[in-house]
Amino acid sequence: MRSESEPLPATQSVCPVCLRPLPATIEEQGQDAYLVKYCPDHGKFRSVIWRGNPGQELSRWSRPKIPSRPRVPATPVERGCPLDCGLCPDHRQHTCTALLEITWRCNLGCPVCFASAGGPARPDLTLPEVESMLRGVMRMSGPCNIQFSGGEPSLHHDLAALVALAKDMGFPFVQLNTNGLRAAREADFAPQIAQAGLDSVFLQFDSHREQPYRTLRGQPLLQEKLLAVERFVTAGIGVVLVPTVVPGVNDQDLGGLLRLAARLSPGVRGIHFQPVSYFGRFPAPPEDQARITLPEIMRGLEEQTRGLVHAQDFLPPACEHARCSFHANYLVNQDQSLTLLSEQRACCSGKVEPILAREGADQSKAFVSRQWRAPSGCDCQAEQRHKTFPANKDAATLLPMAPTHDAEPVREPAAAVPPASANGMAWTPPENASTEALPLDDLDRFLARASTHRLAVSAMAFQDAWTLDLDRLRGCCIHVATPEGRLIPFCAYNLTAADGRPLYRETHGIPSLA
Amino acid sequence: MSTIRIPEADAAGWRCRSCDEPLEPAPVSLEYLGSSFNVELPACPRCGMVLIPEALALGKMAEVERLLEDK
Numbered sequence: 001m002r003s004e005s006e007p008l009p010a011t012q013s014v015c016p017v018c019l020r021p022l023p024a025t026i027e028e029q030g031q032d033a034y035l036v037k038y039c040p041d042h043g044k045f046r047s048v049i050w051r052g053n054p055g056q057e058l059s060r061w062s063r064p065k066i067p068s069r070p071r072v073p074a075t076p077v078e079r080g081c082p083l084d085c086g087l088c089p090d091h092r093q094h095t096c097t098a099l100l101e102i103t104w105r106c107n108l109g110c111p112v113c114f115a116s117a118g119g120p121a122r123p124d125l126t127l128p129e130v131e132s133m134l135r136g137v138m139r140m141s142g143p144c145n146i147q148f149s150g151g152e153p154s155l156h157h158d159l160a161a162l163v164a165l166a167k168d169m170g171f172p173f174v175q176l177n178t179n180g181l182r183a184a185r186e187a188d189f190a191p192q193i194a195q196a197g198l199d200s201v202f203l204q205f206d207s208h209r210e211q212p213y214r215t216l217r218g219q220p221l222l223q224e225k226l227l228a229v230e231r232f233v234t235a236g237i238g239v240v241l242v243p244t245v246v247p248g249v250n251d252q253d254l255g256g257l258l259r260l261a262a263r264l265s266p267g268v269r270g271i272h273f274q275p276v277s278y279f280g281r282f283p284a285p286p287e288d289q290a291r292i293t294l295p296e297i298m299r300g301l302e303e304q305t306r307g308l309v310h311a312q313d314f315l316p317p318a319c320e321h322a323r324c325s326f327h328a329n330y331l332v333n334q335d336q337s338l339t340l341l342s343e344q345r346a347c348c349s350g351k352v353e354p355i356l357a358r359e360g361a362d363q364s365k366a367f368v369s370r371q372w373r374a375p376s377g378c379d380c381q382a383e384q385r386h387k388t389f390p391a392n393k394d395a396a397t398l399l400p401m402a403p404t405h406d407a408e409p410v411r412e413p414a415a416a417v418p419p420a421s422a423n424g425m426a427w428t429p430p431e432n433a434s435t436e437a438l439p440l441d442d443l444d445r446f447l448a449r450a451s452t453h454r455l456a457v458s459a460m461a462f463q464d465a466w467t468l469d470l471d472r473l474r475g476c477c478i479h480v481a482t483p484e485g486r487l488i489p490f491c492a493y494n495l496t497a498a499d500g501r502p503l504y505r506e507t508h509g510i511p512s513l514a
Numbered sequence: 515m516s517t518i519r520i521p522e523a524d525a526a527g528w529r530c531r532s533c534d535e536p537l538e539p540a541p542v543s544l545e546y547l548g549s550s551f552n553v554e555l556p557a558c559p560r561c562g563m564v565l566i567p568e569a570l571a572l573g574k575m576a577e578v579e580r581l582l583e584d585k
Contacts, residue, residue: 315584317585318585319585327585339549341581360585363583364585366583367584367585368585442552443551443574443578444574446549446551447574447577447578447581450578451581
């Protein structure tokens with residue numbers, strides 16, 4: 001049994017003030033854990049990174065991986081992590097998703113934004129620039145998943161052409177990271193990008209209530225968000241709801257959001273929570289009360305849904321570092337109850353066998369591509385028509401528990417083909433063997449429902465200058481492609497010092513430090 | 515949850531090698547990663563050994579496993 005405050009194995013971080021790489025420790029206190037580091041010039045920093053659940057303490061939350069180095073490193077190891085990103089030969093995971101910021105323009109001015117919106121706008125990437133970047137991604141990372149991001153990428157004038165280009169180049173899954181406003185305001189936008197081949201949208205969706213939008217986005221947006229969902233689903237694009245979770249703003253909305261996602265299944269394919277992280281300019285370190293950690297979201301989902309899901313359902317990832325995310329998959333039943341589908345591994349016993357990182361990345365790429373696109377064989381558009389969106393109410397009241405249209409396809413049972421032999425059994429052909437069709441049975445009904453009405457529930461914790469753990473960063477699988485042909489782990493790309501100076505991204509008119 | 519029946523042809527003609535008894539349909543609970551399905555499968559009435567017909571294993575059961583694949 002571990003004693004209180006016993007440190008986990010040492011790691012590395014950076015000084016939040018000067019971004020100098022530093023040794024760091026993780027201290028566990030009961031079920032909570034803190035990242036602690038000391039800069040000779042700027043002093044000691046201690047930030048909460050985990051407020052655990054019983055059995056889900058940080059030291060028990062693991063999914064060990066045998067590192068897979070980049071096939072084609074773009075930068076040498078010179079100054080040490082995180083100053084050599086490109087990827088460098090010391091990186092430990094392949095690209096699951098390559099992210100391209102195709103525009104820095106935005107039609108919102110959110111106080112919570114790690115993208116470059118609000119700063120001096122870099123010109124939109126051109127079609128040839130994007131083509132060159134995608135070729136680089138293909139050369140370095142193979143046919144990974146692609147996410148077009150920004151800024152607000154729906155504002156890019158050639159978006160449909162960019163989507164079609166990525167698909168034509170052989171990327172199997174292309175997603176748009178959007179606030180949804182353009183889809184809500186222009187009826188032909190969603191059909192156009194669906195036609196171009198877009199598979200999925202990662203839709204900023206902070207609450208089923210209006211107030212959090214006013215706080216986080218500066219204006220009421222719920223009605224437009226719901227209209228965007230309807231239009232994307234109707235166009236045949238899979239929708240993932242993405243709430244940014246901020247303590248005191250929408251951390252009590254986890255349950256309402258999950259229920260809404262279930263109600264909008266199967267058009268809504270998943271809900272992906274992102275605890276707030278702190279990029280930009282901060283005169284003082286963000287207080288621990290301003291942070292919400294992954295176990296708190298797991299626990300919040302259980303408590304706020306009164307047990308519709310359970311904290312213990314959630315598992316660490318196969319692809320990224322274990323401390324970066326959790327996930328579980330559910331069957332959405334006709335009464336909107338959820339049945340856990342994920343395999344319950346011995347995730348928290350500390351006895352999990354390491355997997356090859358590249359196999360985890362392949363698993364994750366395939367899962368995301370399968371789950372986050374619109375399901376085949378589902379009449380999502382017809383089902384969507386049963387879900388109405390009256391104006392001026394919170395989603396909790398405006399989406400009645402209308403029975404979903406359950407068109408279960410009639411399947412023929414598989415032909416019976418007895419084996420030539422089976423262990424402990426002997427078979428002789430029957431005289432009057434028949435394979436007459438049988439009515440649908442429980443297994444058929446389960447298969448029909450589960451092939452469409454699956455909901456992925458997940459969360460990913462980004463790291464800022466106070467919480468950055470270089471062990472996690474080296475295992476990152478979400479890489480931002482740059483016009484210079486580099487792939488930079490997402491949290492390194494967005495990292496800023498306390499005064500707002502960026503490590504990599506040249507935003508806010510300030511040169512990068514790396 | 516109601517019981518699943520498999521085609522008659524799958525059950526007919528099989529005998530238990532140990533007991534030399536003809537297999538008979540019997541209720542069996544299949545568990546997949548926390549979900550359970552009640553199935554009627556050929557089983558030896560003496561020792562209880564159950565036969566999973568190949569069609570079921572390669573058909574619906576394989577489909578269920580694919581649907582439960584995770585990341």
